[in-house]
Amino acid sequence: MHRVKVRVVEDALDANATIAAANRADFDRAGVTVVNLMSAPGAGKTSVLERVLGDLGGIRVGVLEGDVQGSLDADRLASLHIPVTQLNTDGGFGGECHLDANMVRSALPSLPLEDLDLLVVENVGNLVCPAEFRIGEDVRIMVSSIAEGEDKPLKYPLMFRAAELVLVNKIDLLPHVDFDLDRFLHHLDAVHPGVPHMVMSARTGEGLDAFRDWLVELPARVRREVPA
Amino acid sequence: MHELSVSSAIVDTVVRHAAGRRVTAVEVRLGRLRQVVPTSLAFYFELVSRETVCEGARLDQEVVPARLRCSECAHAWEIDMPHFRCPECESADVNVESGEELEVASIEVEEAECTVSR
Numbered sequence A: 001m002h003r004v005k006v007r008v009v010e011d012a013l014d015a016n017a018t019i020a021a022a023n024r025a026d027f028d029r030a031g032v033t034v035v036n037l038m039s040a041p042g043a044g045k046t047s048v049l050e051r052v053l054g055d056l057g058g059i060r061v062g063v064l065e066g067d068v069q070g071s072l073d074a075d076r077l078a079s080l081h082i083p084v085t086q087l088n089t090d091g092g093f094g095g096e097c098h099l100d101a102n103m104v105r106s107a108l109p110s111l112p113l114e115d116l117d118l119l120v121v122e123n124v125g126n127l128v129c130p131a132e133f134r135i136g137e138d139v140r141i142m143v144s145s146i147a148e149g150e151d152k153p154l155k156y157p158l159m160f161r162a163a164e165l166v167l168v169n170k171i172d173l174l175p176h177v178d179f180d181l182d183r184f185l186h187h188l189d190a191v192h193p194g195v196p197h198m199v200m201s202a203r204t205g206e207g208l209d210a211f212r213d214w215l216v217e218l219p220a221r222v223r224r225e226v227p228a
Numbered sequence B: 001m002h003e004l005s006v007s008s009a010i011v012d013t014v015v016r017h018a019a020g021r022r023v024t025a026v027e028v029r030l031g032r033l034r035q036v037v038p039t040s041l042a043f044y045f046e047l048v049s050r051e052t053v054c055e056g057a058r059l060d061q062e063v064v065p066a067r068l069r070c071s072e073c074a075h076a077w078e079i080d081m082p083h084f085r086c087p088e089c090e091s092a093d094v095n096v097e098s099g100e101e102l103e104v105a106s107i108e109v110e111e112a113e114c115t116v117s118r
Helices: A014-030 A045-052 A072-078 A101-110 A157-162 A171-176 A181-191 A208-225 B003-018 B038-048
Strands: A002-011 A033-039 A061-067 A084-088 A118-122 A139-145 A165-169 A197-199 B023-031 B058-064 B066-070 B076-079 B094-098 B102-111
Touching (some): A033 A045, A033 A208, A045 A118, A045 A208, A061 A072, A118 A208, A157 A181, A165 A181, B003 B023, B003 B102, B038 B058
Parallel strands (some): A033 A139, A061 A084, B023 B058
Antiparallel strands (some): B066 B076
16 A cells, blocks of 8 residues: 545535535526525524515515424414425534535425525524535525624624625614624624625514515516526 | 534545545645634544544645735735725725635545556
């Protein structure tokens, strides 16, 4: 036996990227725009979706719900009478902390893609790993709740740089927590200059109309950018 | 905390390239912006590589600094903090030249002595 050094030079996430591209091709073929919604646990992803997905005009929406375990979130969204598919990640090493392209691919047969204009994939609550794994989405959106603190863009730049839209949720808590919105936005601009944001409260409904309009317009905007 | 995911991706990549040969060393290049903690990665790599051809392999980690270049004024600089606006002209049109690597650079594998003569 002898040892030889073999040059590899391959991105460790290439395998994921390949499957993500296959997902993307399937989504494009079905004419579905896909949003990857990410946040820390408890930032309000499901609450925001509950408040906006029931009324998207003529846009036919479905949800792929990623969770380590259980179907609590999927059950909440099912009351909106939209297609919701649960994807649990607990088959692996104590439960994966994120969705990857292959997990999403395994869920494709149970999704009614042909009947949808928009698919929202609610990722597992986590501010780190989901930012590393593309799933074939068109757009990545993250929710950051003000209860998490204004320094989060500086601590999790990977996630804040991955997001193409940042939803600043739980703004109704502003009188009760030490959170300086201007300082948060300053940090956000340092980490991801120019990224758009929306300030909202899923609890009171403040600011949700803007996000609902944004979602309604998204499929047409994405299709313009990526001609079929 | 994402070193487990990253080490799994590294091991998968290495196993594919090893094509059944036993791996004795793995060289990875990690950009600063990937927020990978080297000691944590070494710990998870040892764990994830068990019962694969990578079991017991040495993991050599090269951390690549984060270098940015401004598209407006061509200023180039290195960052330690995640500030992505140009410090010279305040432009947001900044390119990441290095620091996003998450790359298996090379592997060292055991091969049987060459027995086939051509």
